[in-house]
Amino acid sequence: METSHRSLLAKLLALAVAMFLFAVFLLPPLYDLFCEITGIGGRTDGKYEAVVLTVDTSRQVEVQFVAANNAEMPWEFYPLEYRVMVHPGESRAVNFFARNTTSEDMIAQAIPNVLPNNAAAYFHKTACFCFANQPLGAGEQAELGLVFILDPDLPKSVNTVTLSYTLFDITDRSTVAVSQVQ
Amino acid sequence: MAHGPATLADGWVKYASRWLFTTNHKDIGTLYLWFSFAMFILGGSFAMIIRAELFQPGMQLIKPEFFNQMTTMHGLVMVFGAIMPAFVGLANWLIPMMIGAPDMALPRMNNLSFWILPFAFAILVATLFMEGGGPNFGWTFYAPLSTTYAPDTVNYFIFGVHIMGASSIMGSINIIATIMNMRAPGMTYMKMPMFVWTWLITAFLLVAVMPVLAGAVTMMLMDINFGTSFFDAAGGGDPVLFQHIFWFFGHPEVYIIILPAFGVVSQIIPTFSRKPLFGYSSMVYATASIAFMSFIVWAHHMFTVGMPIAGELYFMYATMLIAVPTGVKVFNWITTMYKGSLTFETPMLFSIAFVILFTFGGFTGLMLSIAAADIQYHDTYFVVAHFHYVMVAGAVFSGTAAVYYWLPKWCGKMYNETMGKVQFWIAFIGFNITFMPQHFLGLAGMPRRYADYGLQFADWNMVSSIGAFMYGAAQILFLFNVVRTITHGKPVDKPEVWEGAEGLEWTVPTPAPYHTFEKPPQVK
Numbered sequence: 001m002e003t004s005h006r007s008l009l010a011k012l013l014a015l016a017v018a019m020f021l022f023a024v025f026l027l028p029p030l031y032d033l034f035c036e037i038t039g040i041g042g043r044t045d046g047k048y049e050a051v052v053l054t055v056d057t058s059r060q061v062e063v064q065f066v067a068a069n070n071a072e073m074p075w076e077f078y079p080l081e082y083r084v085m086v087h088p089g090e091s092r093a094v095n096f097f098a099r100n101t102t103s104e105d106m107i108a109q110a111i112p113n114v115l116p117n118n119a120a121a122y123f124h125k126t127a128c129f130c131f132a133n134q135p136l137g138a139g140e141q142a143e144l145g146l147v148f149i150l151d152p153d154l155p156k157s158v159n160t161v162t163l164s165y166t167l168f169d170i171t172d173r174s175t176v177a178v179s180q181v182q
Numbered sequence: 183m184a185h186g187p188a189t190l191a192d193g194w195v196k197y198a199s200r201w202l203f204t205t206n207h208k209d210i211g212t213l214y215l216w217f218s219f220a221m222f223i224l225g226g227s228f229a230m231i232i233r234a235e236l237f238q239p240g241m242q243l244i245k246p247e248f249f250n251q252m253t254t255m256h257g258l259v260m261v262f263g264a265i266m267p268a269f270v271g272l273a274n275w276l277i278p279m280m281i282g283a284p285d286m287a288l289p290r291m292n293n294l295s296f297w298i299l300p301f302a303f304a305i306l307v308a309t310l311f312m313e314g315g316g317p318n319f320g321w322t323f324y325a326p327l328s329t330t331y332a333p334d335t336v337n338y339f340i341f342g343v344h345i346m347g348a349s350s351i352m353g354s355i356n357i358i359a360t361i362m363n364m365r366a367p368g369m370t371y372m373k374m375p376m377f378v379w380t381w382l383i384t385a386f387l388l389v390a391v392m393p394v395l396a397g398a399v400t401m402m403l404m405d406i407n408f409g410t411s412f413f414d415a416a417g418g419g420d421p422v423l424f425q426h427i428f429w430f431f432g433h434p435e436v437y438i439i440i441l442p443a444f445g446v447v448s449q450i451i452p453t454f455s456r457k458p459l460f461g462y463s464s465m466v467y468a469t470a471s472i473a474f475m476s477f478i479v480w481a482h483h484m485f486t487v488g489m490p491i492a493g494e495l496y497f498m499y500a501t502m503l504i505a506v507p508t509g510v511k512v513f514n515w516i517t518t519m520y521k522g523s524l525t526f527e528t529p530m531l532f533s534i535a536f537v538i539l540f541t542f543g544g545f546t547g548l549m550l551s552i553a554a555a556d557i558q559y560h561d562t563y564f565v566v567a568h569f570h571y572v573m574v575a576g577a578v579f580s581g582t583a584a585v586y587y588w589l590p591k592w593c594g595k596m597y598n599e600t601m602g603k604v605q606f607w608i609a610f611i612g613f614n615i616t617f618m619p620q621h622f623l624g625l626a627g628m629p630r631r632y633a634d635y636g637l638q639f640a641d642w643n644m645v646s647s648i649g650a651f652m653y654g655a656a657q658i659l660f661l662f663n664v665v666r667t668i669t670h671g672k673p674v675d676k677p678e679v680w681e682g683a684e685g686l687e688w689t690v691p692t693p694a695p696y697h698t699f700e701k702p703p704q705v706k
Contacts (some may be wrong), residue, residue: 005287005362011328012355016393023397038490070416111415117235117490168416173409178496 033110038117048149052173055089056152063150066164073169074101075108075136080143088152091126096165098134107135110144110165119161122151123170133170187696192543202297205289206696207274208592213237213296214271215585219661221263221303222578226654227299227562228256233616233650236643239635249633250318251310257321261439262346265577269442269654270295270353272584273381275592277357279687279694280375282366282703283620287359295352302345309335320631322432325413326422329405336406340399347392354385354392361385366686368705375685376459379466382444383473387441390477394431398424422487429480437476439468440540440572444511444581447533449685450587451515455522456682461514466508468514477505485556494553501551505544512541527680528602535610543571546621561631564624570617582609582660589664590679594693595671601663609656615649 063086065079076099086092100106110130114120125131129144136142150161187209188200202638235243244252269441273294278285286292309316314333317323330334361382367376374382374496401424404410411417411426452459459465482501515537524530546568550556559565590596619642624630628639635643678688686705690698 005359007353008359008362012358012389014354014391016351018393018484019390020393020400021398023394024432027397027427027430028401028419028423031420031426035420041373109416111418166415170416173417 023039027110029090036121045096048126053089053149053152055087057087059088060085061088061150061154061158063092063148064162065094065096066162068164069115069165070166072169073108073167075099075106075167076101076141077165081116085161086150088150088154091149093127093145093147093154096129096144096146097141098136098144098167100136100138103138104171105137106169107133109133109168109170111168112166113166116158118155119158122154122158123161123163124149124151130165203293204295205285207278207286207289207292208694208696210292210296211271211273211275212592214267214274214299217296217299218264218266218268218271221259221267223258223657223661224307225259225264226657228252228259229650230654232256233619235633236635237647239363239637239640241634244633246319246633247315250320251316253631254320254323255307255310258306258317259303260573261321262343263299265439265581266350267299267595268581269381269384269439269577270350270357272355272377272442272446272581272588273357276588276687277360277378277381278336278364278688279698280378280685281361281364281369282686282705283360283364283697284424284697284699286356287364287434288356291352292406294354295349295356297635298345302342302349305338305345306342309333309338312338318439320381322428323399323402325402325421327406329402329413332406337403340403343399344396347396350388350392354388357381357385358389364700366705368703372495373705374464375445376448376462376465377442377445378685380448380469383469383561384438384441387438387473387476388509391431391434391438393653394427395435399433401427404407422484425484425487426481427482430477432483433474433480434473436569436572439577441473443536443577444469446480446514446580446584446587447536450529450533450583450619451518451537451606452684453587453682454525454527455532455678456524457518457522458684459514460517460520461510464510465514468510471507472504475500475507479504481557482551482553485553486560498551498553505548508544509532512537512544527586528597528599528606529583529587529609531603531606532586534580536579538615539571539575539579543568543575546571559624563620563628563630564626567617567620567624570620574617575613579609585664587680588687589667589686590671590674591692591694593668593671594629594674595667596668596679597663597671601666605656605659605663608659609653611651612649612654612656616646616653618647619643619646619649 062083065081065082067077067079069075069077076097078097080095080097084092084094098104098108112125112128112130114123125146125148127145127147129146134142134144148163186195187204187206190197190667201213204213232249235241235249261583274286277283306316310334310590314335317328317332317339319327319332319336323339347616361374371379401410401412405412405414405419411419413419413421415421422598448459448465479497479501481489481493482497485497489497519534526534546564550568586597586602614700623639623642623646626639628635674692677690677692679692680688686699686703687694689703
């Protein structure tokens with residue numbers, strides 16, 4: 001094989017490998033980062049370290065809660081309060097109710113989503129059951145807590161924020177038994 | 183013959199070894215072309231099953247689950263098994279002869295890149311006979327349909343895609359190396375025939391995006407078998423990410439399919455117009471800009487995922503911008519024909535039909551690019567009609583034109599012109615009867631990929647099915663004509679088979695000898 005072929009072959013193979021690595025290792029984190037920065041997709045951030053925020057009492061925002069089950073998830077799952085009025089900067093606690101209606105021990109994972117998209121970055125959760133998974137034994141029930149703060153910088157156009165949780169059954173993918181997690 | 187190829191007269195072992203171990207670009211081109219034709223017939227028979235089921239409302243012939251497998255396999259087999267290998271076959275046959283090279287740059291890799299393809303498709307098609315059935319999630323295999331809800335055979339599908347991807351990457355590297363390193367003295371880049379140019383650009387697209395497809399299916403494999411959550415919301419992943427990655431591959435992929443087709447008609451139209459191609463350099467730049475833009479418009483396939491308005495506007499305008507270089511090409515072909523002394527042999531008929539029908543498909547593409555309107559058109563038969571106008575009337579028509587145009591050079595015999603023209607008209611009319619009504623169905627709201635439909639869609643579906651059977655019949659005539667040409671065709675002995683044909687491939691004897699340009703020609 002001529003050397004000119006060989007170096008071209010090496011370059012093109014390197015390009016192909018680079019594109020593969022780009023797709024698998026770079027695109028997903030970039031996508032996550034992009035969604036986090038822009039709030040597209042309603043992603044919320046992880047745990048928020050509370051700082052002292054001035055409460056903006058001049059403004060009230062309605063926060064609505066939606067709970068849904070992913071397909072084949074049999075649990076009962078609903079918010080105990082469907083809507084609350086909060087001032088931006090004020091810390092508020094709400095509870096969700098979950099009951100494992102089956103005769104099996106199960107582990108669930110709740111995935112949050114915020115609408116409108118431009119509010120997602122301003123919805124801070126200081127405590128949330130969604131930060132860990134939620135194991136429940138057969139027939140058990142629990143109240144799941146959430147503490148949140150709306151950032152005072154929340155865009156003025158936003159008067160209603162909807163937080164939805166979708167509950168997924170992750171028993172199969174979990175490597176530990178329910179009793180251990182509990 | 184010292185270096186001649188083994189024929190059947192040498193015994194079947196030698197004959198089979200010749201094809202198995204061949205490193206000759208013409209042999210490999212032939213293998214690719216026959217393989218792609220076999221896949222075309224297979225994918226076509228899936229289409230016939232689909233159209234037979236949709237002939238009437240209600241379920242008559244097959245179960246809905248099998249219908250889903252048929253739509254998926256039809257798409258996969260046609261895109262990856264028929265169209266892409268057909269153009270790689272043409273590239274193998276023609277590029278060395280067009281640039282005055284004795285063979286491809288990497289002949290042994292060439293052999294490998296062909297011979298892994300039948301295995302890829304054997305694996306893919308075998309899933310149809312396995313428990314759980316073949317892939318049933320559409321050729322775009324969106325997660326979670328292809329992960330959480332997929333049949334177990336999806337792993338075979340993934341390995342099949344990996345193998346065909348490897349084949350495409352090797353084929354493309356070979357084409358790039360051939361074009362960049364093996365041009366005859368004097369054959370500068372801007373003297374290369376358009377077919378060579380379009381393939382050079384296509385090959386770069388392939389090397390860039392086939393690994394992305396491989397990445398997408400690898401992530402699927404991990405999600406399904408190794409507990410990762412790239413596309414699974416339960417584990418913090420996002421199914422929409424799959425769509426972004428898929429279309430980051432998928433949009434360049436549609437140009438990978440169509441650019442060599444542009445190249446083919448850019449060779450044929452000047453020949454039968456007896457004029458050089460109008461605007462050669464603008465053709466080159468238009469091809470390059472289409473290739474570049476293919477990377478920045480992918481999300482126009484996903485207008486309904488809930489994108490912010492800025493994203494919709496960007497992808498809408500960027501998509502519309504592609505109409506500009508494409509328009510340059512269409513006008514160049516028309517201007518090439520303008521005031522030419524036209525004759526209408528079969529390749530020319532297919533090429534003119536290509537220009538007309540591809541333009542039509544381009545216009546429906548412009549309609550689809552309007553984000554606000556796309557929300558209604560999305561996943562309807564309007565989309566099906568649109569991409570069949572560009573894929574079938576685009577890629578398949580130009581592939582057919584290419585076979586008729588170069589067949590006399592390949593085998594030294596002339597095809598039956600009357601039969602070719604009859605085939606053209608059956609194909610042209612059948613194609614339009616099949617897909618024109620699908621625009622109406624889609625605008626009326628018929629969703630794609632369903633085994634059944636509402637009664638209001640019955641009439642046009644019946645018309646569409648009749649057209650599909652017509653179009654299918656034309657392919658049988660095509661196969662017959664090609665086989666008959668090889669066995670009984672009238673011999674051609676002059677090097678330039680066609681009166682107005684230009685290019686190095688027409689300077690070698692007819693039929694093209696097994697080895698050509700062992701001494702490079704001097705290009706003025």
